[in-house]
Amino acid sequence: MALKRSRCQEGTVVILEHVSRLLQDNSLGDPHIRKLAVWLPPQYDQGRAAGSGKRFPMLMDMAGYTSSGLSHLAWKNFSENLPERAARLIHERKMAPAIIVFPDCFTALGGNQYINSSAIGPYADYLIKEIIPFVDREFRTLASREYRGCFGKSSGGYGTIIHGMKYASTWGAIANHSGDAYFDFVYWHDWPNTLKELARYRPVPLRDGRVNVHRLEQGAATGMDDGRVKRFLSRMWGNARPTAAEVHTLMNLCMAASYDPDPAAPNGFRLPFNLDTGECITSRWKKWQKNDPINLVSKYQKNLRSLRGIYIDCGWRDQYHIHYGTRILSKRMQIAGIEHTYEEFDGTHSEIDHRLDRSLPFLTRALK
Numbered sequence: 001m002a003l004k005r006s007r008c009q010e011g012t013v014v015i016l017e018h019v020s021r022l023l024q025d026n027s028l029g030d031p032h033i034r035k036l037a038v039w040l041p042p043q044y045d046q047g048r049a050a051g052s053g054k055r056f057p058m059l060m061d062m063a064g065y066t067s068s069g070l071s072h073l074a075w076k077n078f079s080e081n082l083p084e085r086a087a088r089l090i091h092e093r094k095m096a097p098a099i100i101v102f103p104d105c106f107t108a109l110g111g112n113q114y115i116n117s118s119a120i121g122p123y124a125d126y127l128i129k130e131i132i133p134f135v136d137r138e139f140r141t142l143a144s145r146e147y148r149g150c151f152g153k154s155s156g157g158y159g160t161i162i163h164g165m166k167y168a169s170t171w172g173a174i175a176n177h178s179g180d181a182y183f184d185f186v187y188w189h190d191w192p193n194t195l196k197e198l199a200r201y202r203p204v205p206l207r208d209g210r211v212n213v214h215r216l217e218q219g220a221a222t223g224m225d226d227g228r229v230k231r232f233l234s235r236m237w238g239n240a241r242p243t244a245a246e247v248h249t250l251m252n253l254c255m256a257a258s259y260d261p262d263p264a265a266p267n268g269f270r271l272p273f274n275l276d277t278g279e280c281i282t283s284r285w286k287k288w289q290k291n292d293p294i295n296l297v298s299k300y301q302k303n304l305r306s307l308r309g310i311y312i313d314c315g316w317r318d319q320y321h322i323h324y325g326t327r328i329l330s331k332r333m334q335i336a337g338i339e340h341t342y343e344e345f346d347g348t349h350s351e352i353d354h355r356l357d358r359s360l361p362f363l364t365r366a367l368k
Contacts, residue, residue, distance in 0.1 A: 010087035012040040013073060016138065020130055026121040027268050028108040036131065037070050037102035038139060039083045041090055044099070057098045057367045058141045059360070060127065062152030062159040065111040065251055069102030076353075085356055094357070096364035099141055103131050108237060109254035110247070113180075114152075114159030115291070119261035119268035120254070124163070128170050146308065149363040151175035153352065154322075161293045161329070164307055165300035173309035173366035175359035178318060178349055181325030183292045187255060189321075190248060191273050197249040198275060201231035220277070223260070223270035223284040229253060230267060260287040294325060297332040304333065309366025310340035311359050315347030322349065 016036045023032040044056065061069045061082065072082040080088065082100065089095035105112055105123050116122040136143040150160045150171055157179025164174040180186050199206070203226055220226060236242060236250055257269040272284040289295055297304070304310065310333075314326040323344060330342035341362065345355065 010084050011042050012045060013083060014038045014040065016134075018131065018134055020126060022122050022126050022130055027119055028121065030107050030121065034104045035070060036104065036134070037073055038135060039073075039086065039100040039102070040139070041097035041099070042087065043090075043097040044140070053140060055140045055142045057096070057147040057149070057364060058101060058132075058135060058139075058143075059098050059363055060101045060103065060131075060148075060150040062114055062150055062156035063102075063105070063111075064152065064154035064156045065254070066106075066247065067111065067156075068104045068106045070104055072102055079353065082353075082356070085353070086360060089357065089360055095361040096368065098360075098364050098367075099135070099139055101131065101135050103127060107254075108233075109257055110250050111155055111254060113155055113162070113255070113258040113291075115162060115258060117258050117261045118263050119257035124167065127163075128167055132170065145170055146172045147367050149173040149175070149309070149367055151177070151356070151359050151363060152179070153177040154349065155180065158293070161312070162291075162296075164310060165293070165296050165303055168300075168303035168306050171307065173307055173311075173363050175311040175363055176313075176326075177352060177355055177359065178314045178322050178326070179293070179312075180320075181293045181322060181329050183288050183325075185321045185324050187252065187288070191252060192278060193245065194249045194252045195273060195275060195278055197245050198228045198232055201228035201235075203227045220275040221279075221281065223265070223272065223281050225266040225271065226275065227266075228275065229271070233267070255288070259291045260284055292325075294328045294332060297329065297336055297338070301336045301338055304336075304338045304340075309362060310338070311343075311362045312340060313343040313345065313355055313358065315349065315352060316344045317347060318349045320349055 018034050018036045020032045061072060063069050074081055086100060090097050107120055109120060112120050112123045114123050116124045135141060148171055150163055152160050157176040160174040161176045161179050163171055236246060256271055260270045261268060262270050270284050272281055272288055312326055312330060314323040316323050333340050
């Protein structure tokens with residue numbers, strides 16, 4: 001059902017309502033009825049008026065952590081939102097007309113990594129098994145993987161490379177902007193800050209004096225929550241103005257729920273570090289490393305080779321150190337003989353929408 005349709009010279013935005021069977025009864029209690037935005041290029045309505053019934057490639061926008069595809073439709077100061085950017089690129093003949101889909105994959109943990117997790121929800125299946133068929137039914141897409149691509153930044157960039165690896169039968173081309181990679185650099189260094197934040201929610205507050213470390217760390221050595229994570233989440237879900245430290249803590253918990261879900265554990269996932277001593281729990285960290293793109297190239301090299309286009313970029317001043325991971329990813333793909341484009345630019349992890357001027361034309365060229 002179309003909730004809203006707005007038409008202008010920049011194309012047409014249609015807001016639909018989608019009822020998901022897969023997200024129903026998810027562990028976080030997130031809504032299974034979601035708004036789905038679809039942008040139709042100006043040529044879409046022109047073709048329909050002429051009775052041509054022309055069909056178009058489809059691109060899916062995977063938003064970054066704490067964001068949603070719908071946010072990319074908003075007005076931007078001193079810049080363009082995504083539909084405006086796509087319309088300009090098409091007008092300048094740098095990009096071929098394409099339908100762009102903006103799914104809402106936000107969760108109570110601030111987002112997800114576009115993979116299936118019992119602790120968050122089956123978001124890979126949600127996109128592949130529900131959203132894509134839904135869009136193919138509602139709009140004149142070229143409904144095959146050769147004409148279907150995805151792009152995203154940060155967690156969205158991670159999603160694109162993982163989908164290119166695991167779900168190559170669905171996608172023809174991918175564009176990964178600053179996607180999470182080399183977890184030993186990207187995530188590890190921030191966990192001490194997360195542990196300090198969580199310490200505020202210990203069941204028994206720390207006090208001055210002697211400390212029996214063995215008693216202090218009861219249960220913590222196995223990656224189980226002693227109650228502090230649950231207390232922290234309860235505060236976050238009722239907090240309208242979280243601090244930057246709280247958001248980063250939530251992010252690391254979201255990653256734990258993504259990479260090491262365990263239905264038998266408190267909150268549905270395990271933690272990779274001892275909550276009290278900060279020691280790495282090797283068996284748990286290995287679960288994270290199994291989800292690191294740099295460790296998956298060899299396993300999925302056949303799928304990656306089957307893609308019509310792979311675009312990766314990152315700023316060489318990325319504050320999360322992701323450029324080291326994308327360099328390793330590119331290096332391992334090159335060694336495996338996987339054709340791809342890797343570019344770096346003078347920038348950080350922030351304010352890099354201008355890089356879509358590179359990736360969107362790349363995708364539509366690859367999907368011809």
